[in-house]
Amino acid sequence: MMPHDSVNHGNAKAVVLLSGxxxxxxxxxxxxNQGYQxxxxxxxxxxxxxxxxxxxxxxAESMQLARHMVIRIDMSGIGGSALTDMSLAVPEHKxxxxxxxxxxxxxxxxxxxxxxxxxxxxANSIFIGVNALxxxxxxxxxxxxxxxxEHMANLATRVGLExxxxxxxxxxxxxxxxxxxxxxxxxxxxxxxxxxxxQADAEGHAxxxxxxxxxxxxxxxEAGVVDPTRYQHR
Amino acid sequence: MMPHDSVNHGNAKAVVLLSGxxxxxxxxxxxxNQGYQxxxxxxxxxxxxxxxxxxxxxxAESMQLARHMVIRIDMSGIGGSALTDMSLAVPEHKxxxxxxxxxxxxxxxxxxxxxxxxxxxxANSIFIGVNALxxxxxxxxxxxxxxxxEHMANLATRVGLExxxxxxxxxxxxxxxxxxxxxxxxxxxxxxxxxxxxQADAEGHAxxxxxxxxxxxxxxxEAGVVDPTRYQHR
Numbered sequence: 001m002m003p004h005d006s007v008n009h010g011n012a013k014a015v016v017l018l019s020g021x022x023x024x025x026x027x028x029x030x031x032x033n034q035g036y037q038x039x040x041x042x043x044x045x046x047x048x049x050x051x052x053x054x055x056x057x058x059x060a061e062s063m064q065l066a067r068h069m070v071i072r073i074d075m076s077g078i079g080g081s082a083l084t085d086m087s088l089a090v091p092e093h094k095x096x097x098x099x100x101x102x103x104x105x106x107x108x109x110x111x112x113x114x115x116x117x118x119x120x121x122x123a124n125s126i127f128i129g130v131n132a133l134x135x136x137x138x139x140x141x142x143x144x145x146x147x148x149x150e151h152m153a154n155l156a157t158r159v160g161l162e163x164x165x166x167x168x169x170x171x172x173x174x175x176x177x178x179x180x181x182x183x184x185x186x187x188x189x190x191x192x193x194x195x196x197x198x199q200a201d202a203e204g205h206a207x208x209x210x211x212x213x214x215x216x217x218x219x220x221x222e223a224g225v226v227d228p229t230r231y232q233h234r
Numbered sequence: 235m236m237p238h239d240s241v242n243h244g245n246a247k248a249v250v251l252l253s254g255x256x257x258x259x260x261x262x263x264x265x266x267n268q269g270y271q272x273x274x275x276x277x278x279x280x281x282x283x284x285x286x287x288x289x290x291x292x293x294a295e296s297m298q299l300a301r302h303m304v305i306r307i308d309m310s311g312i313g314g315s316a317l318t319d320m321s322l323a324v325p326e327h328k329x330x331x332x333x334x335x336x337x338x339x340x341x342x343x344x345x346x347x348x349x350x351x352x353x354x355x356x357a358n359s360i361f362i363g364v365n366a367l368x369x370x371x372x373x374x375x376x377x378x379x380x381x382x383x384e385h386m387a388n389l390a391t392r393v394g395l396e397x398x399x400x401x402x403x404x405x406x407x408x409x410x411x412x413x414x415x416x417x418x419x420x421x422x423x424x425x426x427x428x429x430x431x432x433q434a435d436a437e438g439h440a441x442x443x444x445x446x447x448x449x450x451x452x453x454x455x456e457a458g459v460v461d462p463t464r465y466q467h468r
Contacts, residue, residue: 119339149386
């Protein structure tokens with residue numbers, strides 16, 4: 001249940017993708033616990049759940065990052081997702097196949113920026129909180145995608161040319177939501193700071209009905225701990 | 235010398251990365267000549283040579299693209315390159331190793347956005363005018379990088395999950411600058427519209443001294459054609 005090793009990585013640097021949600025907060029706690037000096041990276045991509053970014057800032061502050069950077073990216077011209085296109089509704093029931101909340105190539109774009117920053121910082125790791133079990137059916141959350149990105153990343157950069165290796169670290173990949181929550185709690189994560197909902201309101205209150213809310217709520221229930229999520233209608 | 239095949243790809247769509255320079259204009263002409271419906275993609279990334287974007291718009295107009303999109307991306311917070319950091323000087327002589335004009339992970343970031351757009355458009359190709367011969371020593375211009383990106387891209391997306399394949403097309407990879415120019419001229423490219431200089435002025439006049447200018451000038455000379463570049467000091 002505890003996927004974080006106990007090796008201390010001293011002053012090694014890591015870029016940690018930080019969405020403001022439960023998974024990335026846990027991922028950050030694991031990276032910190034491994035001794036990495038952590039650089040948090042968040043994206044303002046016109047997401048419907050904008051309160052995620054406020055949550056990311058709260059998490060970054062509570063975990064005392066070396067730096068937290070928010071990069072504004074514009075995927076609205078590209079379209080194609082309910083998370084960035086306000087004319088598409090977020091589904092509130094389980095749907096077949098890849099859901100409409102999938103943002104095309106989102107993790108590829110996010111990891112590409114993380115790669116650029118890692119290269120400048122001379123960081124040897126990028127942490128991303130993707131998860132193959134409780135995920136929503138997104139192709140870019142699969143372990144084979146991450147392995148392919150890592151291979152590409154080591155050919156893309158100066159670091160790769162000079163022979164050192166960049167790792168894309170995915171400590172949550174094989175954990176279920178309950179295990180993620182238990183791990184995070186053991187490392188002191190305050191989940192009341194996090195927002196997972198696809199359509200949270202401006203204050204970060206969750207809808208309780210979207211895929212992301214349902215996975216999260218089930219996770220707290222299965223972990224046997226109180227759900228600290230602030231919901232809209234309770 | 236003519237790397238463009240004569241197969242007509244009918245209504246197949248392609249996203250073509252368009253910098254405003256000589257290589258990408260040629261790459262676009264090749265894609266059009268192969269029958270692709272072309273969607274041009276340019277980036278406003280705070281580049282020093284901003285007149286590139288005006289050139290990209292002129293090229294897009296002259297070649298009658300299905301659409302030309304400019305995405306604003308912010309790599310200034312990441313730093314590390316003379317092309318985005320005004321405190322670093324662009325070198326005017328050949329330098330050893332990877333030059334300071336290298337923007338960390340730039341092609342990875344550019345191709346990631348192209349991938350997102352290709353997925354939404356259901357385009358089966360992305361064209362990028364990278365070149366292994368006359369390039370400036372950038373790691374992300376090598377054929378092995380492109381192959382790794384293509385592999386990753388097909389795992390990253392809905393398209394890949396559904397079994398169809400996306401190709402990253404690199405028609406210029408093995409051509410020298412003179413061959414690129416001869417090919418472009420045979421396809422009707424007007425190189426006077428293009429700007430290659432790393433430090434062109436606001437009107438697109440080239441310095442004639444940076445790496446990019448020197449490769450370009452040598453190309454016209456070796457192709458035995460008149461150089462239509464507008465220089466600053468002539």
